[in-house]
Amino acid sequence: MAEAAGRARLPVRPWLDRIPRPRSLPVSLAVATILLFAVLAVAAPLIAPDPNLIVPRERLQFVGVRHWLGTDGLGRDLFARIAHGGGISLTVGLSVAVLSSALGLLIGLVAGYFRTADLVIMRVIDAIMAIPTLLLAVAMTMLAEPSVLVVVAALVVPDVPKVVRVIRADVLSLRTRTYITAAVASGTGPAGILAVHLLPNLLPPLSVQTSYICASAILQEAGLSFIGAGMPAETPSWGVIVAENRQYFVSAPWTILFPGMCMAALILAVMVLGDSLRGRYGAGAHAGP
Amino acid sequence: MLAYVLIRLGGSVIVVAVVSLIVFSLTVISGGDPALIFAGDIASAADVEAIRLRMGLDQPFFKRFFGWAFTVLHGNLGTSLFTSTPVSSLIRQRLEPTATLTVATIVTSIVVAVPIGIMAALRPDSWLDQLVVASCSVAFAVPGFIVGYVLIYLFSLKLGLLPVQGYAPLSSGLGNTLRTLVLPTATLSLVYVALLARTTRAGMIDVLAQDFIRTARAKGAGTVRIMFRHALRNTANAILTVVGLGIASLLGGVVIVETVFGLPGLGRLTVDAVMNRDYPVIQALILLAASLKIVVNLVIDLLYAVVDRRIEV
């Protein structure tokens, strides 16, 4: 077969070839930024001082040799705290993105396929979307003791509707495609149709949504932690860092600006990735008529 | 027209009902004793028992839900756990700053964003256009509190032009109120403006490529006439949609901005309630926010039908 197609080389590690390569500067920068924060988060325990070590003598220092990004109001090293905070942001962002995508995919499929379920599901979706994300998340985090799990769960609920809407709309339109009818007519079972026809068409728009949700989750977590409804007060989440240092804003603005710049950089990087995915796949790009 | 309005109204009522169901379920999960919450601290045990009976707390879930809904519809939004005052009065006290901030933000955003979007659409791929698109992306990424603090640093601390924090109520004069609202509005508008500008631009580019624009040019119409009499009317739809969609995130942003700028509004109320685990307040605020968004979207749906006569009513 391969000879007949005239291919000279055998594919080696085909999955590596299928990872899309960044084609432009912004995307490369975005990927680099995300990797930077990830690496820092992992390496922080090795290269940075203890983020929780309180050294009152060295409080509110600016950038220096001993403390690369300075110290906060309690003398804690900001570089260490920010590096750990990056890990928290990435963890929360990715978890929320993956979980809400998975749930959203499931619910969206059900809604797209079953008319009666659809009616009920969409009303619930509309209702959840009517509540501002922050408020809903706040209400949910208040139900339990603050922790990463609680924050993730609280952010998944408001984001699932976004995924459901996209998936449902796509499923509804895909159902009428000729190749689905053909598949059913030739005896393919629902699982087969799902795996072979639907999922490959749903994954591109889903991946776009996933990246946007990741960016949004990082943003929301920062907001939640800022108002005290997110991560526990001891964890060096970026939002917590900003909240802790609000009072020093005038005397030591870098305590707020450094975590702020990191937030902006990471969120922007994830959004640029999302934009490039959308550009590559097109909003709702599907194979075939 | 009437049928259209009724259908949208009916849909909205259903959504509000589901929201209340969600809120009520959260109450149940939160484990507080609703009777105690409604009765307040100063009620005697007998009063609490009476309320419990009245609310039907020994009844199955849905009966309790309807009982609760009934109470809410009568204006009783519960009692704050922390301050023991009725939630409705708490809300009333804190309403003005939030209301003025929200209105100012929406107005400012539309006034700033639409011209920017139009200008970018008229010169696609120019440096202005690319700047607009890039700025919008950045605006989405920067968290609100960072923007707030930066603005305070620049305008209040360095330049001394505007107050750092605080709110001057309308009763002290519109000018004073506006002075205290400038920076918060700017902060809150950033994301909204980015959203609206991007939508206006995209919508305009679409419309300007349509045949009827060419027809208008063939009649001798100039850019101004084409913009206002032809292009904008066809973009209004998309712009309205985004205004409606953005309301939810606007209300979320209010919480952050009021915290940063020390405005004594509903956002701060939210934060206080979080600190004090004051659940009834949070619930009431959720109901309020959701209802507001639903009402706004209903109004927008009605405006659709006015602007775009193709919607067969």
Added chain:
Amino acid sequence: MPGPSALVGERHVSCRQQAALARPMAAAPVLSVRNLTLAIDRTLLTPVDDVSFDAWPGEILAIVGESGCGKSLTALATMRLLPPPIVIRGGAIRLDGTDLAQASEAELRRIRGRSMAMIFQDPMTALNPVVPVGVQMREPLAIHTSLSRRQTRARALELLRQVGVPDPERRLDAYPHQLSGGMRQRVVIAMMLACNPKVLIADEPTTALDVTVQAQILGIFRDIQRATGMALVLITHDLGVVAQVADRVAVMYAGRIVETARVQDIIARPRHPYTQALLRCARTDAGPVPRARHGMLPEIGGSVMPLAARGAFCAFVDRCDRADARCQAALPARLEAAPGHVVECWDVHRP
């Protein structure tokens, strides 16, 4: 009588000849396009090359050609409504002496809709969907005149009656989606005629409409012309339309005008190989469809030469059964084969 006269009833021709004799001869063409060349900006590709034609008052000039020959672009160019990246690379477009190719945007805005008007192909998308039809019809008057609202409304009603729209008062307040395709096209025609332009350019005005509506629309054109002496440039790919209404024809192929003549002359004696082939394909004698080889419909083999392949030679060379070395070597020179009958073909130069 055999031959292409089946396209044009004998009686019909003599009616038009009589009408032509009765009309006073105009001194000069109202629209004169000379050596118009359109190019894709920043490239050497020219979808329209060295095109010249005249539109005389009271006359219908048909520009005929297949899809992609550049006739629509030519039409858009005369109104300076070219979509980027198409630009005018050379030539003149003279309207009553003013060269529109050099005119400023302000001057053009004064001319569009007033001295010169254009009707486009698709009536379904030509009108603004969210503005009432009456408002759109009165727009040229609002732009170019200082008539009052009542006056413009009256004029709009009058125009609607002229184009044969029943119940005009109700139509004025209607929205475009409430009207059928034929109705919309009439509205567009009425709209463009509001200021009594001297020349109307109609780009495939009936292509998107039913055949019955087509005949009505063409009738409207003839009536308006008879009443106002307006010049009409009719762009079409339909030879039937040409035979029905045109006075003169310009045949366009691959961006060039290959033959221009009075319609009777071109039908009786087409000289360019392309025109001849077109007429062969279009012929339907009173009897059954003529049988060419193997009982199949006649056709022109091959397809239009792509833009990038064109150059200083006859673009029809790969499909012409009379082509020779000369045709490949240079662009054919223009020759007046008979009075008022201009052809671009080396074969015609042969004695």
